[in-house]
Amino acid sequence: MDVEWTRVVVPLLCAAGVSVFLLKWTEQQKVKRKLQRAREKREKELEQAEKAVSFFKTRNAGVDLSSIVTFPLAELSKRIRGGSLQPDAVLHAYMEKALEVNKKLNCATAVLTESLKQLENIESRKDGLLYGIPFSIKDNVDYEGYDSSCGVLTKLDDPAVKDSVVVSVLKKQGAIPFIKTNIPQGLLNYECSNPIYGRTVNPCNLEKTCGGSSGGEGALIAGGGSILGLGTDLGGSIRIPAAFCGICGLKPTNKRISMLGLSSCVKGVKTALSSIGPMARDVESLALCMRALLCTDMFTLDPTVPPIPFNQQVYESYEPLRIGYYENDGYLQPSPSMSRALRETKELLEKAGHTLIPFNLPRIFTAFHEFVVRGNIADGAGTLLKHFKEGPVDPSMQHQASSWGLPKFMKKMISLLLRPFYPRMAATTHATCGVDSPADLWKQHKEAGDYIHETLAEWKKLELDVLLCPMLGPAYSFNYTGKLFSNVPILNIIDYILQNVQQDVSTIRVSL
Known part of the structure; x- marks a missing residue:
């Protein structure tokens, strides 16, 4: 009886063990393929951006792209409006610089090559406050056709069906989104690293973290690869990268700027509230971005945002505080x-x-x-x-x-x-x-x-x-x-x- 039982059970146990092993192996292979696809997609976008920059430089040999990225935002905007700089040159200048910075810091999750197509109709946005200004966006800010991964595999292969409200508004203001930036896994960490895109390092010290969760933004802007960016902040995610990287950041009151079209691993939290805000090299750039965002388009696209425009009088006041x-x-x-x-x-x-x-x-x-x-x-x-x-x-x-x-x-x-x-x-x-x-x-x-x-x-x-x-x-x-x-x-x-x-x-x- 014992012998018969053994003859039946042992093969069953072996088969079950093999099945479990094969199941685990299959799941591991799926994960590897998913990671590989995401990384290959990013590499392809980086290569396309490099080719676009090279092609532009070949056709515009007299344009000095390196000098463009040295101007403060206010000066850059003035030169674009005055005609001494063209939006296409500015975009390619920042794309070239961003590619250079990314090689050193690993701060990009995607290059938005569609931004080149936006140049075709950029003249129709000439009245916008950010006409011709390239800007970067944190990975979890939706841009049509691209993943908002939040650094987790569950959100890969799920591209946004439309732009977030903030991206739509800034586009209407003439700004050009051109790159998405890295984040920590799940967004709840003060470091900027995830299993998909790896670790972003600090431009001031490559042996230190750039902060999180808007760490890719902080690193890219501090490294000179972006003049203006959008980050989000639930527990210091704008403020900490700004402090670690030596730039400026603004975390507005929740719902001051629309949160529609922002991805997250945990939604519905009501105690400590998240918000989206600008990051830049100086305070005046933050103010200009807020002026551009707090407009009729914002309040129309998201009626839950209080229709209160930027108060320039308060901003310029010098009364003692x-x-x-x-x-x-x-x-x-x-x-x-x-x-x-x-x-x-x-x-x-x-x-x-x-x-x-x-x-x-x-x-x-x-x-x-x-x-x-x-x-x-x-x-x-x-x-x-x-x-x-x-x-x-x-x-x-x-x-x-x-x-x-x-x-x-x-x-x-x-x-x-x-x-x-x-x-x-x-x-x-x-x-x-x-x-x-x-x-x-x-x-x-x-x-x-x-x-x-x-x-x-x-x-x-x-x-x-x-x-x-x-x-x-x-x-x-x-x-x-x-x-x-x-x-x-x-x-x-x-x-x-x-x-x-x-x-x-x-x-x-x-x-x-």
């Missing part, structure tokens, strides 16, 4: 260099006639753990991690993915064990469990709303115009940021307009 500030929020200790930068900025602002007032964010511990961490992964990160299952997890995301993917009971046990020794780490670990029910989620939304009003009440009490605070940095080493928890997203809860600058901030005026 009441500026709140803090050097340490009581949760995260800034680096010595960032503390020094804040103190120096404070002194410059006071010398310029502004009033600096100490300001502390309330209940920082609760706000970060309960609203930022638990709010962003209310489902225990299940939705995000589904996108990681099809392919490999990037090394920069290994720590986050491993910890988020633990069973809920294990997270709670780890939190309990850590609490006496590392209370903040314990609270963060517990927050990654997410919420237990819709009722808990509604409670969280209500408490987050109360927190906003509590913060703004203190803001109004002190009659503040601006909040000055330290930024993360300087740029971190590779594979470190996945282990880092920061308070940057807390300001996304309050949802105020935010920016990073690398110049005398007394010149800045930003209009709501």
Whole structure:
């Protein structure tokens, strides 16, 4: 009997084992082919762009493309409008520079060769505020015919059916989108690396990260390959690359600019809100982009955006401001260099006639753990991690993915064990469990709303115009940021307009 049983079962087990092996092997081959197609597609676009630049240079031997990319945006726009520079020369100049920068930094996910066709009708956009200006867009900003991959395999081979609203508006303003830029896997990391397109490095130091998630934008602009770009920000994704790469970035209030046509691995989060904003080399470029975006076309294409145009009078005002500030929020200790930068900025602002007032964010511990961490992964990160299952997890995301993917009971046990020794780490670990029910989620939304009003009440009490605070940095080493928890997203809860600058901030005026 035992012999007969063995004769039947053993072959079945062997067959099952072979079937499982073949299934896994087949899935691995599918993943490899998908990755290969995406990479080959990018290489083909890069080659086409190189040929287009070479062809243009052959036919226009007298045009000095290298000098074009040295002009600030305002000067470049003036020269295009004056006729001393042609839009086709400007586009090819930036395409050539972007290709050069990409070889060094690996910051592009796609070259939008259709931009060359846009030149055919560019004269019809001569009245636009950004007539003839090339601009770059973050990978998750939809452009018709191209993937918005978010750095995950699940979003490959799924090209956008139409342009996002922001791309449509900037096209109507005469701007020319010409390249998409790299992002971290899943968009929730301060490093810029994914299994599809690889790692983008910092133009100031190739051994450091450029930041994330709008890291490709920060690197390309800082490297000189783009004069204006669009990034998105949920937890510092514009501000951190701007700080790491030494450029300027603006995170507007949520829904100030349309979010229609933006891809994400996790949609529906209501506690810490994402927004889209410009990135550039100087503040005036940010303002010009905001003026171009906040127009009738924007409000028509997306009626949910409040129809409030850019307030030039506020932007140009030189009335003294009441500026709140803090050097340490009581949760995260800034680096010595960032503390020094804040103190120096404070002194410059006071010398310029502004009033600096100490300001502390309330209940920082609760706000970060309960609203930022638990709010962003209310489902225990299940939705995000589904996108990681099809392919490999990037090394920069290994720590986050491993910890988020633990069973809920294990997270709670780890939190309990850590609490006496590392209370903040314990609270963060517990927050990654997410919420237990819709009722808990509604409670969280209500408490987050109360927190906003509590913060703004203190803001109004002190009659503040601006909040000055330290930024993360300087740029971190590779594979470190996945282990880092920061308070940057807390300001996304309050949802105020935010920016990073690398110049005398007394010149800045930003209009709501």
